[in-house]
Amino acid sequence: MLYIVGLGLGDERDITVRGLDAVRSCSKIYMEAYTSLLSLGLDPAALANLEKLYGKEITVADREMVEERVDQVLSEAADTDVAFLVVGDPFGATTHTDLVVRAKKMGVEVKVIHNASVMNAIGVCGLQLYRYGETISIPFFTDEWRPDSFYEKIQNNRQLGLHTLCLLDIRVKEPTWESLARGKKVYEPPRFMTVNTAISQLFEVEEARGGYAYRRETLCIGVARLGSDDQKIVAGPMEKLLDVDFGPPLHCLIIVGETHPLEEEMLEFYMIK
Amino acid sequence: MLYIVGLGLGDERDITVRGLDAVRSCSKIYMEAYTSLLSLGLDPAALANLEKLYGKEITVADREMVEERVDQVLSEAADTDVAFLVVGDPFGATTHTDLVVRAKKMGVEVKVIHNASVMNAIGVCGLQLYRYGETISIPFFTDEWRPDSFYEKIQNNRQLGLHTLCLLDIRVKEPTWESLARGKKVYEPPRFMTVNTAISQLFEVEEARGGYAYRRETLCIGVARLGSDDQKIVAGPMEKLLDVDFGPPLHCLIIVGETHPLEEEMLEFYMIK
Structure with a gap:
């Protein structure tokens, strides 16, 4: 299962309870760091706060990584639960439609967890x-x-x-x-x-x-x-x-x-x- | 303080961690029940699930109540922490601008906690x-x-x-x-x-x-x-x-x-x- 989880607009506490439960249940967590300059993702302290709340390590995925290694992420998601964290909402200002389309084509189940966006x-x-x-x-x-x-x-x-x-x-x-x-x-x-x-x-x-x-x-x-x-x-x-x-x-x-x-x-x- | 807290679109687990902390800290909790037919608010089981998660009682506020008793809600919020729960986002499809304007005019501090909306x-x-x-x-x-x-x-x-x-x-x-x-x-x-x-x-x-x-x-x-x-x-x-x-x-x-x-x-x- 691939969870695409919106983190909202503020800090680590803006994730939803549903999102937090999902992230905590995942064996691998990626976070996109290319559509937002928010403290999240670029600021090591903010990243540490997220990891502390989740009790898990996060792999920060820049644009290149997402574009080049998406198939690897998706095949992980075929075998186990993977979370892909997105600042704001997964389909907010920047959409992650391409990721969903690829996942569906590979037969990977996708669950979207919404949040606030701009x-x-x-x-x-x-x-x-x-x-x-x-x-x-x-x-x-x-x-x-x-x-x-x-x-x-x-x-x-x-x-x-x-x-x-x-x-x-x-x-x-x-x-x-x-x-x-x-x-x-x-x-x-x-x-x-x-x-x-x-x-x-x-x-x-x-x-x-x-x-x-x-x-x-x-x-x-x-x-x-x-x-x-x-x-x-x-x-x-x-x-x-x-x-x-x-x-x-x-x-x-x-x-x-x-x-x-x-x-x-x-x-x-x-x-x- | 008046917290206007978005509940998101699904069930009780779609509140944010920030929103949940705020609600749990409030002495009085109102929930608007007139802009959404969602299971939330109209379905007693859903309401009970919210109350269980918050550990607090919720007063369901229909349109009349909000329109007629808003000053009472706001004067409560002047003395203590009050939460006003809104399905979706506080400023989503239905906006609660009027509540914010009234609060600000009365000098009541307002904090908005965003969430997903349609x-x-x-x-x-x-x-x-x-x-x-x-x-x-x-x-x-x-x-x-x-x-x-x-x-x-x-x-x-x-x-x-x-x-x-x-x-x-x-x-x-x-x-x-x-x-x-x-x-x-x-x-x-x-x-x-x-x-x-x-x-x-x-x-x-x-x-x-x-x-x-x-x-x-x-x-x-x-x-x-x-x-x-x-x-x-x-x-x-x-x-x-x-x-x-x-x-x-x-x-x-x-x-x-x-x-x-x-x-x-x-x-x-x-x-x-």
Whole structure:
């Protein structure tokens, strides 16, 4: 059996009781460490806390390992109980559909244990989840690569009066271009996109496109460390959020659409002065 | 302190470890029983299982109680630790924003403990969450009341190639119209909308509107008891799902938009023969 277990958004105590029981019953535990910079997985202390709670050792699986050794993991799961831990929900912002498809094709039974993800926990800022349009991802711009296909999606959402959740890039264990060219991988240091970088990239795209999908005054909400004890939520005009220090990762951004009175009442608590 | 604790989608074991610790530390525990027909709350055995896990008594709060006695709950929370339990996530499909706003205005500290909700767990069917448009709710049609404002939303989503999650009506402790007119409340029996009813209402609306937002052949996914051990997921043309028995509540429906190859691979597992 392959258990795909969501860990939620905070620390080791955000696993569900069902998830904890499953993990404790497994003979092998993997944890994906490539879709989230959360303290989990990258911070040895957080990993130790997980291992202590489970009473088991965890193998941290980076992207390469998952891609290259997935068949090994799945054949282990054919013989015994294996847990694959995922920050957030197994089918949240980053989905693990490919793992499930492979497992099912190999005849390995899969059990999914859900948890909170950014896609629902973002409701905490007060905007109703059913008033969101398509979710977008904003990638780090580089000198050579400045993709802006998210622009039309924001535009569509805003024309419909809907909110836009922007997931911000994280780069964990990415090989540098130079090293790929030379054939021997050297990795970039891990980094995550801040709300500030996201907004300045958005301004750059608006300037280039000129479609008025949003303006400097458009109401936005910056969110950091969603679901953690020290989460930070600040609402205000886009240009004002540009100067707010949101602190450590992860960050995300919401471009607010049309609001209802109850949404506005809640946003008041987070509004920048 | 007011803890608003998400219980997740299955049974008592879907609470998080953090949530369980919080509930066990509270002197008073309320549970909302009006946004979900889940076994939780309406089924005395399920309620007993929760109380056994928590080692505490739970006061089940129906809609009237929450609306009429919220100030009492909040003043309790000003003096002591109170837990308000919510099926799914506190800010999932049904949000409890109003409770948070009231608490904050009274100066009561609020702590939200997230969990899975339909809004993210629906990812299990294989469609990517970021490819969904606006979520809609389909209410029970009555002789006098057949609201169809969801139609334009489906149309917008489909024009953009996006999937539409349809949340289906549940009616728990609703006073009958006749009893309201007579001034003495008599309640309807609780009921929930099946995938089948939702589709036949959708067909009726399409026939009236004629905008081809969807057709009898449009690919849909019916989901029942999402996140439970006996969840049922069936994909197929809308008209074929009309005859599928999805069993006990809760149900929801997805109108599929444009699909990517990985989504299609996953849907194959659920496709009706």
